[in-house]
Amino acid sequence: MAALPFRDINVQTASDSYIFSSPSSPNAPALTIDRPTGDIRLSDASLLAGKRVSRVTSIAGILGMIRLRLDQYIVVITKAKPVGRLRGHTVYKVVATELLPLRERQVHDPDEDSFLSLLRNFIKSGPMYFSYAVDLTNSVQRQAQHDGESPLWKRADDRFFWNRYLQSDLIDFRNQGARGHPAPQPAIDPYILPVIFGMLEIHPTTFKGTPLTLALITRRSRHRAGTRYFTRGLDDEGHAANYNETEQILILNDSASGLGGFAGSSSAPGTQRNNAGAEGKDLQILSYVQTRGSVPAYWAEVNTLKYTPKVQIRTIEAALPAARAHFEEQIRIYGDNYLVNLVNQKGRELPVKQAYEQVVDQLVTNPQERVQGDQLTDEKFHTIETGGGKPPGGRSIFDRLHYVYFDFHAETKGLQMHRAQLLIDRMHEALLAQQYFRAAEMPGGNRIGGQLEVRSLQTSVVRSNCMDCLDRTNVVQSMLARWTLDRMFTDLGLLARGARFADEDAAFEFLFRNMWADNADVVSTAYSGTGAMKTDLTRLGKRTKGGALQDGNVAVTRYWRNNFLDGPRQDAYDLFLGAYQVPAGGGGIGAASFVFADRRPVWIQSIPYIAAFGFFFVLLATYTPRLPDAAVWPLRIVTLFWAAVSVWSVYFIFSHGMLYVNWPKLNPRPWATEGYHQTISRVRKDKILGPLVARHERGLSTARYINAEEGKKRIE
Template sequence: MTLPFRDINVQTASDSYIFSSPSSPNAPALTIDRPTGDIRLTDASLLSQKRVSRVTSISGILGMIQLRLDKYIIIITKAQPVGRLRGHMVYRIVSTDILPLRERQVHDPDEDRFLALLKNFIKPSSPMYFSYSVDLTNSFQRQATQDASTPLWKRADDRFFWNRFISSDLIDFRNRGGRGQPSTQPGIDPYILPVIFGMLEIHPTTFKGTPLTIALITRRSRHRAGTRYFTRGLDEEGHAANYNETEQVLVLNDSTAGFGGSTGSANAGWQRSSVAEGKEMQIMSYVQTRGSVPAYWAEINTLKYTPKIQIRTVEAAYPAAKAHFDEQIRIYGDNYLVNLVNQKGREQRVKEAYEQVVQMLVSRPQEHVSADQRTDEKFHTIETSHDQPKSHFDRLHYIYFDFHAETKGLQMHRAQLLIDRMREALVAQQYFRAAEMPGGSRPLDGRLEVRSLQTSVVRTNCMDCLDRTNVVQSMLARWTLDRMFIDLGLLSRGSRFADEDPAFEFMFRNMWADNADVVSKSYSGTGAMKTDLTRTGKRTKAGALQDANVAVTRYCKNNFLDGPRQDAFDLFLGAYQPSAGSIGTNLVFADRRPVLIQAVPYVAAFGFFFVLMGLYSPRLPDAAVWPMRLWILFWTAVTGWSLVFVLNNGMLYVNWPKLNPRPWATEGYHETISRVRKDKILGPLVARHERGLSVARYINAEEGKKRIE
């Protein structure tokens, strides 16, 4: 079996970077020529003859990326052990470095900005994980059907192979070879390291005195990844925004779950765990998914607290929705679509769009609505009326639950109504269960004896797929974990682990709350709401106040800071490629708003400062009063006018992505500019500035054309 190298030395020479594994001296070395970026495999024994400037030990190669002027190699310089899954060590990336292929002589602001985006995206707080010997991109159930002799990167699930784009140069060389090496090059396999982005916690613990390991893995999809208001709904290929697969794993009788033990060499094959004598090691896992409402929709920032929702026709979104659910059914089987958005107000249109999509996909949709004293639509289900599915999409089961109405007034325990409603489906769903027999009977390829398979999945969403979604997912995980313990004989039927082991319950709650925070931070920029419920089991006033703080922070970040964050996603994941971008100095990140438009917030700030000066500066006893009053009134009027202008033309002051402008944002910008041109004060000045800007754009374009020629 070919696994990634655990130890890599990188030698920096004037004409190349050379990567080799000290523990595998017979393996070929990876050489990347400078400045061309050509890749080749060379004899590692000849490296000592080459003159190098320095040698550095690294944990792995994240990939290569072409920016505007140069290509760069991103390396993992430090990785922190997280824990073991079935004897395999898992690591978190805590430090990276970016190696340029050429010594840059020309200062280019855009190149510097691209590098700053990359460095900020792969900073130490970014939740990226990898393993040298276990496939973190796939659930244990999918791993059970794979050929373990295949290289690790080839087994990776393309959706969660986070560094797939920046690994494309290495993968292309592996598949097609390069200059002087035209055939396939399997020797590069150990240098390709799949990484996931998301949340991963491993807890070796006990339940009622029984040693076990519980782990939670959330894998974020690299498709349609981005920030909260700039990435919603589906793309044309059917990829959903903020799509995450979460797997809760329980391992019994695995004594290598901690940090101890030998890691072994990279290619030593399957690492044997020390299973308790006479007891089989058991692995149980339960998978859930979350993803944005599968339609074409967006929320348009205008600096108002509640952005305007824009939804395209369901007919237009039908092909994308069909592609999305075709993939979901193919991978997971039946899909139970739990929708938690509000049935009234601004979210109503999103709810109705989702229901129309399901009605179009299911062959003979049958709807059922139930009500109670709190709401007219407590549950709303849509599924086929056939006893047996006639269509591929009859495996969709839509379940709407009015989460906010049912849990209003801190009555979060009423969310249990959803679990009760789905009980029959959850029982039929099962979970993945496999075993490894004691006495050294583990197959050489590392496969387990499968006892049961999970036959369906619950796909949960709210508007953001964050707060409400995580509460419901943790409840489903809790229900399934109770079932696992009952099946293992650790719980009696009808009892709950929360009542039997408070310490385990505390750990479980905090693990799911951590998951909520990590998923929320990567999408909205803040931790999750309602984590007091997840951590303590009840809704508190302190938690409600914390949610208010999170809401305000989200507002500020989503309106004023998320543009560069979205650009970083697009750059790292290949949604934008600088080599195909504009040519010309400062064209990519230039602020194209008229200078007067840019100045209005500063005018408001200065006006407010002058008002404070007028109010609190000391005065002489005999000083005239009216001049100061007129001063204060004038600057109050200037400040007020500036603030009203900003709020009325909010689209001009949102920090939009620069690399992949959103079509609805561009349309809204032009509409707002057209309205500003009619402003009695700024209108004539703005129009005059835009004429000058058009000339400047034409000159820059001509300079770029000459540069190319």
């Protein structure tokens, strides 16, 4: 029997430890985390019954542990909301968490407070889901191929195990034991709870009177996760920015109904349920998987407060090792990859398109390129496939890549969104060969959820992208999901061949559209900070003028957030996922490091405030009534002066935009550091601010030297 996570955990808070135990499993050992060392051990729960504690709290699970500058914290899930059931087992959304400190902090530390604020805001806003019995990190097809007897966290897909870094202390203890007593500790498995980040909706519904469950799950990869302009392309390990796996699941004859709380029996170990489903029929589960991810090359867009940032692309030769690693993993997991590229073939997006095609040309054997155009565009489609004939060295694994470029913007210009169907028509044969996963659930002995008897497998995947992998990508993914759902209903006998479910059941069509529009908003919010564009097409099936106006509002909001608010959001991603790890010791209590301090010269920082004051003064002078005998010209001169100062300040800000972008502070981007120094060099030559900035920097250097000497004396 697999060791599933505990559904009910009590936390006993003592002066020297936190003790975690499950009331429903009194014979299971208690997890004890010592204070303030953070040492982990397993203890007999009955021996701890008389221990003096200050409070006892019931939690839904342990999200993990994280070490910050001055202390280590245990992150626990204090409230979770049931969102639906998959194969009879409840799925939950994380609603509230609490950070339990290992020591009582007596001093105020600005960096520690900033770290805690980042974590709390990130967890509060991040859509995270978990289940005590269902492996949400893996698609249904991968679940069918895994050993159901291993612990849930061991079955988890490392890419989508969102709290893997936070769980690393518990996992290390499980694998290696305590210091001085090295031995595996499998009894800790029920305390390790994997969580996914993304979108999850489960809807029990009907189609033409047939009961079924429709679910949509988008899993966001924890590798190279972050915000829109600060994470693009690949990293050195081949992880793509904004990588998401989306799975559409259809379940028939699932007899489970209702939503249970933490102590519900539907997900408890050893529970058997009626696998025959409704009216004695086998439970059938069908799923279709797609992926999206940034263009697999080394590229970035450099924020300078311009609406369209400048694109920077490194050489293809430099990116090839990372691209190989990326596609080796994709082919190993999914089989053939159909690479649907939706970026523009003109303007600033053209170099990104060309970089993608050069990567594919370098990877596949004897690449054969075909370009198709028409009266609208010279390049409606551009495909790259491996050439015919067997090369001397044999076939390469990368010959399973199939590149398909579609000029989405040119084809759908003028609200002609129906023309995106041309891409589906072009890929018709590949989609037929791709299949989808289909299985029936059979009685599985002690296995939770029963054994899946596989009827068909999905043999390939469509990997879609545009510049952000958001708006255009979601439109195309929803169209592919619709095409496959029509095929599923036809194969199930619920739809006549050639018919479409949209024409047969209006209520189901409405549900489908809104699920995919919700998916677009969730993925977009995580990456860009706003909801998606073009959701009117997804929700209503057509492009509208109201939707176009809403897209304009989204574009302005994205500009503001991506330039002025995304730095802390990126820092929160890096902190939660372990991309940035706070140095051990942190300099000691009271020795603040000011990681988040604004290190720009004071005069640079003051320019926006000067501009704001100038505009305020001009408005005040313009609209404030004057006394009849008041002098006019002095006020006009002062008003004109401040108007000129405001205009100059705004000009200065946009001329030196890199100095005013809110950059990440924990993991500075190389192009940002380089651009900052170049911009500061230009500012030093400015006739007005140059001397002031240079004087500030000399004074700052002297102050840093004096502070360093004083700090050295204090330490001694």
